[in-house]
Amino acid sequence: MAPASAAASRLVLTAFALAPTAPPMSAPARDSAADRPVVLQRHPVAIFTDPCLSGSSELPLLPLPDRRLPELEPGGEPFQLADPDTLIELIRSVIEPDGFETEMEWEIGWLDTGELLVTAPTEVHAKIGELLATLERDLVPSERLELRLLPGGVDAAGGATWVDRATADKRLAAAAPLHLVRVALRDLMPNGASSGTTRTYASGFDLEIAQGSFALEPQVGSYLEGIRVAVRGTRVEGGALVDLLVCASANAADHEVVTPDAQGFLNMKPALVTRATAGRIELPRVGFASFGGTVLLNEGKVLWLPVSIALASGSYEATLEVRCELGSSKPAATIEPVAIGDGGPLRLMLRRPPAAFLAPVTARDAAAADALVVPFNDRFFPEGCTMSFGESGNGEQLLYLARSVASAELDENFGTQLGPHPSGVLRSLLSPAASDRVSKALATFGAPDLAATLRGRIVVDGDVRGEFALPLVVDRVASLWTGVQVPLIARWEPKVSNDVMACVPRIESVLDGAALRFELSRGARGDLRLDVRGALQLLAAPPRLVMVDDAARQALHHYSARTATINERIALPARGGSVTLGGDVALELTLVPQ
Numbered sequence: 001m002a003p004a005s006a007a008a009s010r011l012v013l014t015a016f017a018l019a020p021t022a023p024p025m026s027a028p029a030r031d032s033a034a035d036r037p038v039v040l041q042r043h044p045v046a047i048f049t050d051p052c053l054s055g056s057s058e059l060p061l062l063p064l065p066d067r068r069l070p071e072l073e074p075g076g077e078p079f080q081l082a083d084p085d086t087l088i089e090l091i092r093s094v095i096e097p098d099g100f101e102t103e104m105e106w107e108i109g110w111l112d113t114g115e116l117l118v119t120a121p122t123e124v125h126a127k128i129g130e131l132l133a134t135l136e137r138d139l140v141p142s143e144r145l146e147l148r149l150l151p152g153g154v155d156a157a158g159g160a161t162w163v164d165r166a167t168a169d170k171r172l173a174a175a176a177p178l179h180l181v182r183v184a185l186r187d188l189m190p191n192g193a194s195s196g197t198t199r200t201y202a203s204g205f206d207l208e209i210a211q212g213s214f215a216l217e218p219q220v221g222s223y224l225e226g227i228r229v230a231v232r233g234t235r236v237e238g239g240a241l242v243d244l245l246v247c248a249s250a251n252a253a254d255h256e257v258v259t260p261d262a263q264g265f266l267n268m269k270p271a272l273v274t275r276a277t278a279g280r281i282e283l284p285r286v287g288f289a290s291f292g293g294t295v296l297l298n299e300g301k302v303l304w305l306p307v308s309i310a311l312a313s314g315s316y317e318a319t320l321e322v323r324c325e326l327g328s329s330k331p332a333a334t335i336e337p338v339a340i341g342d343g344g345p346l347r348l349m350l351r352r353p354p355a356a357f358l359a360p361v362t363a364r365d366a367a368a369a370d371a372l373v374v375p376f377n378d379r380f381f382p383e384g385c386t387m388s389f390g391e392s393g394n395g396e397q398l399l400y401l402a403r404s405v406a407s408a409e410l411d412e413n414f415g416t417q418l419g420p421h422p423s424g425v426l427r428s429l430l431s432p433a434a435s436d437r438v439s440k441a442l443a444t445f446g447a448p449d450l451a452a453t454l455r456g457r458i459v460v461d462g463d464v465r466g467e468f469a470l471p472l473v474v475d476r477v478a479s480l481w482t483g484v485q486v487p488l489i490a491r492w493e494p495k496v497s498n499d500v501m502a503c504v505p506r507i508e509s510v511l512d513g514a515a516l517r518f519e520l521s522r523g524a525r526g527d528l529r530l531d532v533r534g535a536l537q538l539l540a541a542p543p544r545l546v547m548v549d550d551a552a553r554q555a556l557h558h559y560s561a562r563t564a565t566i567n568e569r570i571a572l573p574a575r576g577g578s579v580t581l582g583g584d585v586a587l588e589l590t591l592v593p594q
Contacts, residue, residue, distance in 0.1 A: 036121040038105045043128055045087055046114025047140055051078035055183070055192020058388040059230045061290040061481045063223045063249035064509060081140075084110040091116075095127045143185040143240060144325045145231055148177035149248045153308030153317030154467040160304055161453040161469050162594070168302035168321065177321070178250065179226040185233035185240065185324070190389055196226010201255060201282040203487065204507045207262060209497040214264050216279045223286060225250055232389055233324070239298040240324050241473070244291065245387055248320055252287035252484045253313050258545060260489065260505055260554040267499040281505070283487045285542075287316040292387040293478030295471050296451050297324040307482045309458065309466035311512045312539040316484060387479060398442065402428075405441045409434045450474040450522060450593060452576065457588040458514060458536060460562055465538060466513075472520040472591075483513010488543045488557035503552045510559060512539040516566075516587075528572040528591065536564045536585050 088108045092100045099120070100106050106124075109117040118128060150156075150171065160167075181195035203221035207214050230245040261276040289307040297303060305320040403410065403418055409430060410416050417429040418438070428435060451473050458466035470478055490508040494501050516534035523529055543559040564585035572579070576591040 036123075038103075038119050038121055039125065040117070040119050041125045042111070043116040043118055043125075043132060044114060045084070045116055045132065047136060048081045048087060049084055049114055051080060055190050055230050057190040057230060057232070058386050059192075059228065059245040059247060059292075060386045061245075061247055061292065061479070062485055062509070062511075063247060063286045063288045063290075064284070064485050064487060065221055065223070084116070087116065091118075091128055091131065094131060095124060099124065140186070143233060143235070145183050145185055145233065145242065146321075146323050146325070147181050147183075147227060147229055147246065148172075148321040149179040149227055149250070150177050150319040150321055151175055151317075152306075153319060154306045154469065155308065156306075156317070156319065159306065159455065159467070159469055161471055162298070162301050162303055165300055165302055165323075168304075168323070178318075179248070181227045181229055183229060183231055185231065185242070190230055190232045192228075192230045194224060194226065194228040196224050196228075198222050199225050199251075199284070201284050202280055204281055204505060205262070205279040207495050207502045207504045209264075209495060209500050209502055212266060212498060212500055214262070214275075214277070214500060214502045216262060216277055218280070223249065223284070225286075230389075236296075239296060239301075242295050242297055242322075242324065243389055244293060244295055244322065245389075246292070246320060247288060247290040248318065249286050249288035250318075251284070252311075252316060253285040256283040256285070256545075257281070258283060258489065258555065262502055262504060263552055263554065264500055264502040265552075269499075279505075281489075281507070283507075285313055285484050285486050287311075287318075287484045288482065289316075289318050289320060290481040291320060291470075291479065293471070294473045294476035295322055296473055297322065303471060305468075305470060307466075307468045307480070309468075309482055309513055310464075311484050312541050313484055313486075313512070316482070316513075401441055402438045405437050406430055406434045450520070450528075452520060452528075452591055452593045454478075454518060454520075454530075455590045455592070456516075458538075459586045459588055460538060461584055470518065472518060474520050474522055477517065477519050479515075479517045481513070481515045483511055486510050486512060486543055488559070489545070489555060490557070492553045494552065501552075503554075505555075510539070510543065510561075511537055512561075513537065520591075523571070526574045528574060528576065528593070530570045530572060530579075530589070530591060532566055532568045532570065532581060532587070532589070534566050534587075536562075536566075536582075536587065538562050538585065 088110065091108060100108070105119060107117075107119045111117055116128075118125065120128075152175070156171075179195050181193050183191050183193040185191065200220055200222045202218050204219045206217040206219060208217055224247075226249070228247045232243040234241045234243075258281045259278050260281070262279050264275040264277070266273045266275060289305070291305055295303050303322040305322070307319070308315065308317040406416075406418055406428075410418060413431075416431075416434075419428075428438060430438065451471065454470045454472050456466075456468050456470070457464050466482075468480060468482070470480055472478055487507050487509050489505045491506050492503045493506055494503050514534065514536045516532070519531040521529045521531070538561060540560045540562070543557040545555055546558050547555050562585050564582045564587075566581050566587060568581050570579050570581075570589075572591055574593070576593050578588070578590045581587045581589070
């Protein structure tokens with residue numbers, strides 16, 4: 001997958017670079033040049049050309065870093081929405097192109113102050129201003145996503161999912177949020193933000209052996225106590241379809257301080273001499289509720305994602321609140337009129353890909369997008385703890401649909417266009433009627449046809465240990481990771497140099513909680529199909545530090561847990577229903593279509 005910044009730049013620049021490839025468009029009949037005197041005017045475009053920052057399209061769903069996993073590539077490199085040459089080319093192609101080709105006095109230049117210096121008639125300046133205003137309204141963020149971490153889980157939230165603003169505001173008035181993060185939405189571009197406090201801890205130590213001695217070098221880790229989010233929004237009629245990756249975390253208990261002795265053995269030949277050096281490790285226990293999926297945010301509604309789970313170290317209850325302040329912009333933008341030859345006016349349409357063009361969440365490895373990998377520990381699941389935005393491959397289907405709708409005009413009228421771009425944007429030069437038909441067809445294809453609430457309970461031997469409520473959108477993946485992450489001393493590894501051997505502890509993470517993945521689809525007869533994958537691991541007690549009677553292995557953490565893995569595909573009627581999966585450790589699910 002391309003880096004977030006490069007992909008975002010390519011996508012937005014495509015929308016700007018919609019200059020048609022048909023025969024040159026003629027401007028409407030004009031008066032003589034004397035009747036259209038040119039004037040010099042500046043047009044500010046810094047909002048497009050100034051560097052901006054895009055968020056990474058990947059996000060780890062666990063709050064603590066795992067040293068066994070490779071480091072994520074840094075994201076968020078600065079980029080431009082459009083460079084000055086692209087803007088100038090677009091203006092010359094759309095606004096009376098014959099005039100800019102034939103009139104010697106018509107000129108467009110670029111100023112380093114973030115302005116275009118244009119010499120043209122007054123009415124041309126007016127069209128340029130209208131074009132720039134349309135692009136700004138359509139491509140610059142006018143929506144703002146707000147995500148809060150609220151105290152209390154299912155009980156405090158009443159198990160609700162979509163609620164009205166008045167109800168959500170009452171809850172905010174009663175209890176202030178623990179953390180709040182705001183991020184601007186820009187169509188199809190991932191944006192990221194974080195809010196909270198960075199906590200540090202001693203995650204272990206390295207040994208350095210040289211010339212018959214050894215020393216300890218501490219390893220320091222960090223995590224964010226707060227909210228980290230990557231978001232990509234697509235405006236739809238009446239709201240926004242938002243692809244969301246969230247990791248919200250908080251301290252679940254005090255750090256466990258461990259001071260194991262690092263043992264060294266010096267070969268004195270024929271005797272072995274033991275030396276010890278104390279090291280210090282701080283093992284935090286971090287509670288978290290991470291979410292990856294697509295949410296449908298209607299105007300006037302607020303989304304609650306409540307989670308409550310009983311753990312060995314105590315209960316963890318939280319609610320993620322998602323709300324979007326929508327602007328006045330619409331899902332599509334148009335510029336009109338544009339004339340070709342002696343024909344009637346046609347419309348140049350800037351059209352975004354429909355929402356269905358993008359798949360929201362995949363595994364980090366696109367080749368294993370349907371797999372859920374959870375780093376509970378080495379003995380339970382393989383490595384992996386990141387999710388990312390993916391791309392679907394139905395662009396050809398969209399193009400076929402659009403051309404089918406506009407086939408009559410494409411066959412009959414010279415100069416009409418409807419063509420693809422590698423990044424998925426369709427560019428068209430059609431009559432207003434045909435353009436509207438294509439827009440409606442694509443909007444219907446891309447709009448989600450079903451949203452539902454999935455309520456779940458985690459039950460162990462008849463006792464309810466956890467509850468949650470998630471939004472589901474048809475053909476979109478939703479993942480929930482929740483619980484407490486606990487690093488522990490899993491093993492020791494020896495290092496040998498210059499007849500000296502020393503041992504260093506290796507830290508791994510164990511998860512007390514659940515990692516679940518859901519995907520909802522609709523059958524040919526209207527029935528619902530729910531794909532459920534995931535794992536549950538609930539500790540019987542916090543990990544216990546045990547001193548080992550071994551000079552090379554000073555201490556280890558022991559723990560016991562109830563575990564279950566789930567991989568089921570369930571058929572439900574169109575009105576929804578309930579199902580229970582698992583055995584002694586069970587997952588009870590109830591699907592309620594909206």
